[in-house]
Amino acid sequence: MSEPQAAFQALLTLAQRSRAAARGLPAQADIRPHWSGIGFSLMGSYFVAPIGEVSEMLEVPNHTHLPGVQPWVKGVANVRGRLLPLFDLAMFFGDRLGSSRKHRRVLILETETLYSGLIVDQVFGMQHFPMDEYTEQAGAVPSAILPFVTGSYPQGGERWSLFRPALLAEDPRFTNAAKS
Template sequence: MSDSQEAFQTLLQLAQHSRAVARGLPAQADIRPLWSGIGFSLMGQYFVAPMGEVSEMLEIPPFTHLPGVQPWVRGVANVRGRLLPLFDLAAFFGDKLTGTRKQRRVLVLETRTLYSGLMVDQVFGMQHFPMDEYREQAGDDVVPDILPFITGSYPLGGRQWSLFRPALLAEDARFINAAKS
């Protein structure tokens, strides 16, 4: 056998061996469309906010307290040269933040008319939910004061994640008028 035939036979054997040990293509699985949002906890409950309503997540920055405001207004922080009002979301709903100070985060809302930060117990980052599992009811045991800002829920990881809408909060007269009366 010539060198070129021997090389060809070697390549054929290598190709046959590669096919024999190659994995098959992944099984065709039904692709379920997903809805994504920012997961967070507040007052021991799990929530998710739509991606378009939260512009960023921050550790709680140093802030200055403000006089003459509601107790749930924590103050104002300088974030990259912009003044960010900080609101304790749990205090707004008549409770207090739980967990450690190190876990607490700020969800930044930015609309045409509002730039503010909501302090929450913990942020879990982006969460993905199968769209066909959406329920129009809030998750179990949601505090009644929060219900006007909930538009449904998704199950994930053995939990019900209530869909919290910061845009609805930004339209709430009590939230917008943070000065003490």
């Protein structure tokens, strides 16, 4: 065998060994579209709010109490130079926050006409749910919250109710926080 033929044969052998040792491509998994939202707890129930309806999450800031407002209005805080009204969401619904003060968080709702902070028991951050598991039935939530819930997703043995802050922003009881 000539030198060029020997070299070519060596390359063929190397190529065959490489193919024999190569791993196959990973199995193609079925990709399910997911819906994402901000998970939080309130009054012992799990909720998720659409990302587009919550502009920010933060710890409960220092705030100033306001006279002549409903008891669920906690006050107003200065957040990066903007005045943020703070609302105790559980108290608005006729209950009280169940978590310790250090776990409470504020979900900031910002629309064209409203900038408000909703105090909730705890925030779990981004939650992702397979879209095909959505149901229009709410999870186990207090009846006062039902008008603001449009469905739910199961996850981790819990049913996460889809809470719509935009519906809350349209409620005249919420937008008129002055004492009667």
